[in-house]
Amino acid sequence: MPLVGEQAWHAYAYNTGDDLFSLSWDIDIPPSAAFIKVVQGDYFEFDDKAAVDIGLINMRRRKPDNSDETINFPNIDGFDTVRVQFNPTMTHVTFGMNVKNCYASLVWTLGFWA
16 A cells, blocks of 8 residues: 655644643544654743643544544543544544643644555
C-alpha cells in the first residue's frame, strides 16, 4: 500500500492565564485510506505552572452501509491520549490543543494511501 499524497501544516495557541485554553481543528476528506498524526512543535512556558496537551479528539469513518460513524478518543488532557490513527475509510478528523501559561505549537500530517 503506497503513500499517494500528504497534507501537512502547523497550528499554535498561547495563554497567559492559569486556566486551560482549548482549541480544535477539523479536516473533512472524501472516504480515504488515511493516516493522521499530531506532534508537539514549539513550547515556551511563561511560568513554572505551564502545560500543553495535544491529541486527536475524534474521527469519522465510512461504514459499508454508506453512513459515517464517529469514533471519540480519550480526553487530550489525560494519560491515554491518541496522537496517531489510520483508517481505510476515514472521512473526518478533529485534533486539538490545550495550553496554560505558555505558547505552544503542533504539527499535523495527513497521509493518503492507495
